[in-house]
Amino acid sequence: MISEKLHNLPRLAKRAIFLVTDTLLVPISLYAAFALRYGTLTQMDRVQDSLSLFVLMTVLGGVLISICRLPRIKLNALEMRAVTRIGTTAALLALLAITLSYMLDLSGPRSVPIIFCAVFFLASLATRIAALTLLGWLEDRQGTRQRVAIYGAGAGGIQMAAALRQSPEARPVLFIDDNSNLQGLMTAGLPVYASSDLKKLVERHRIQRVLLAIPSISEERRRALIDKLAALGLEVQVLPSYIEMMTGKGAGEPLRPVSPDALLGRDKVDLDTPEIAKAYAGRTVLVTGAGGSIGSELCRQLINRRPKRIVLFEHSEIALYAIDQDMRKRAAGAGVAITTRLGSVTDAARVAAVMSECEVEIVLHAAAYKHVPIVEENELEGARNNVMGTKVVADAAMRAGVERFILVSTDKAVRPTNIMGASKRLAELVVQDLQTRTTRTRFAIVRFGNVLGSSGSVLPLFERQIKQGGPVTVTHPEVTRFFMTIPEAARLVLLAGAYAKGSDVFVLDMGEPQKIIDIARRMVEMSGRTVRDSKTGKGDIEIEITGLRPGEKLYEELLIDDDSLRATPHPKILRAEEASLSEIETSSMLRELEKTLEARDTARLRRLIAARVDGYHIQKEVG
CATH class of the missing domain: 3.40.50.720 (NAD(P)-binding Rossmann-like Domain)
Structure with missing residues (x-):
């Protein structure tokens, strides 16, 4: 296609075309100036008298046009600065014409250079507009x-x-x-x-x-x-x-790309308060699971709170490398030290050594297995990591005398129907129990809704499915969830650390829960496509109902007991004071869990959860 060939010409070729065109406009404009001054197109005798002026103006004019960078003006970026450059070049050419006329001792009207200036300016501008119009017409004709x-x-x-x-x-x-x-x-x-x-x-x-x-x-x-x-x-x-x-x-x-904020269905909550800066400034903060979606965002937001040091603790070498590279660039200008430590939260000796070596003062425990279907099929490892890992880190924090320990939990821990949620509830019970045995360390829990944009959330899944042309898969048309963004989740953790009094459960007021199918429809529409109508077949992307996965609930809850809510200094953050197990009950639960993991008995694990987790039940099939 002609328009495509013109667009794909080398840059030097395009500049050469404009240089030649503008240079040719110099003698043409000069001739037009004489014609306008004398009122006739036939004035060869006067042109012959000024032939040397025409030759010199063409040669030197081309040089001046190149110096003024007229050929570098992008055709499709013609705006005021480009027009000003053309006008400036025209004025300089007029001055050149006056200078050459005096040097060559040419007689002629003094108004010719002024007319020449105006004609060249208009001709150069008109040439570019005409070329732009022609290209647009060709593209319209050829549908490019x-x-x-x-x-x-x-x-x-x-x-x-x-x-x-x-x-x-x-x-x-x-x-x-x-x-x-x-x-x-x-x-x-x-x-x-x-x-x-x-x-x-x-x-x-x-x-x-x-x-x-x-x-x-x-x-x-x-x-x-x-x-x-x-x-x-x-x-x-x-x-x-x-x-x-x-x-x-x-x-x-x-x-x-469709942003998480655009999908919230509510205004995002401003959680950036002075309390955060005061709580973390000058402290050494350990973030477990630092390479995950929440952990990495916690680390990034901590930089602006000017801690003394951030300790990145992560069991995945690749994830630790990625967050380390990101953090070192950010921390350099803020004067924050970054320490990276490989290790598992279930390795008690390693966790204790890191806390002692780095003199940790605050722990943000974000390490967890969180994907419901995967944990449902690997329940023993899910319980080992989420419950025993939390026990190991929390015990080490208490022995090290850290100021605050914040557990990142989930709304799936409330009356859970899956092992992942149940394991997080057991982890909460472990943390609540430890608070009864210390006054030096303040333990707190933060419960999230679904975090849009985190690994495994609907946002990246739906984006991939839409990019592939569909279908977008939703497990059930009535499934609802509370939603928040990664920055909201991270700031909620940081604020919980600032507000923690001990044995607190913090939740964010996220408004009304939303249907997953509505999120899917919104994402399809905001990506510029339409949802396919199942009856007419019209539309771009199909939404397919696949059925509830093992352990998946139709809806989630944030609190076990709504009457336990207490206010905090922030109107959108609520504190719950929920019932917990006694020290004897917690110790018994942990002993039983250790024996269960050692015996690798999944049925025994489910019996233990049913006995210790309030509201745990198997989700019934929903038609």
Whole structure:
């Protein structure tokens, strides 16, 4: 295709074409200046008298044009600075013409160089606009660029239009905006229309896609717009915000991956409070499971709280290497020491040695096996890591006299239907028991909902499935979950450390639980595709119901006893004071668990859980 060949020309070839074109415009513009001054196109006698001026202006003009870098102006980036450069070059050429006229002692009207300046400026600018128009016409004829409408004629939309003009894949055709003051105007060279005209505009301008570019829009309004536009059979895509484009994040890639914040269905909670900085400043903090989704985010957020040292404890060498590389770059400018230690939380000698060697003052225990189906099939190892590992780290923390120990738990620990949730509840009971035997160390627990964007969460799974063209798999249409983002989860842990009094259970007010199937639909729509209708077969991505997995609940709870809630200094963080086992009961439970693991008896493990975990039951099949 002609347009594609022109786009793919080497950069030097493109510059050479513009250099030759602008250089040829010099004698043409000079001749036009004489013609305009004398009012006739036939003035060869006057041109012959100034032939030396024409020759010198062409040669020296080409040099001046090259010096002024006119050939380096990108055709599809023609804006005010480029126009100013063309004007400056035209003025310098006029000065060159005046200088040469005096040097050559040529007689002629003094107005010719001024007219020449104006003619060259207009001719150079018109040449570029004509070339840009021709390329656009060729691309429209050959279908090489998708015709798109931008919803939002504000700053974000204008920035997006500028970015798209440099893209070979898409061509902005018009703006849609609900602001009546903008409708009917030309913005960034494109007309602005009302959303009520969209249906006829789609047909008239052959719009193939709508790009949503309103950075300040609420989630509710965003979803309503997506539904409205999708009903017209258009692809709808959510674009980077104005700030993201200004900072270079997303300007080169017109599509933004669906962010966890966009899927929350609620406003994100601001958990960045002064208490966090006070609690961790100048301390040595040990993070177990430092290479995991939560552990790594904890480490990154700790940097800004200026601890003295962060000890990264992780059993996976690859994960430890990755977080170490990331943290050292961040810590260099903050003056925070980074220590990396390989080891398992079930290795008591190793854990105790690390705490003693590094003089740990705060422990954030994020190491755990958390994937429900995997732990359900490997229940003994799940219990060993989640329960005995927590016992080992918590015992070591108490013996070392650390200030605070925070256990990262899950809403699946409340009346669990799976071994993973049950093992986390047993871990909570271990931590609560230790608090009864020390006043030096404050033990606390943080319960999360589902963390969007963490490994194993629906976000990366659905993204992969959508990228592959579907289907997107949901286990049951009525499954609901509480959701939070990774930054919210990490800050909740840090705040729990700051608020901990001892034997606390902290939870975040995450609003109403959401249906997983609604999250799936939202992700499909926000990725620019449509959900396939099972009856008509219309749509891009199918949502497939696969059935509940072993141990999976229809819904999750955050608290065992809602009456146990107490307020904290933060209105969105709640503290629960829940019942726990006695010291004798906890010791008996741990002895029985050790014997069970030694005998590798899975049936015995399930009997132990049923006896010690309040509300544990096997999820019944749901039709």
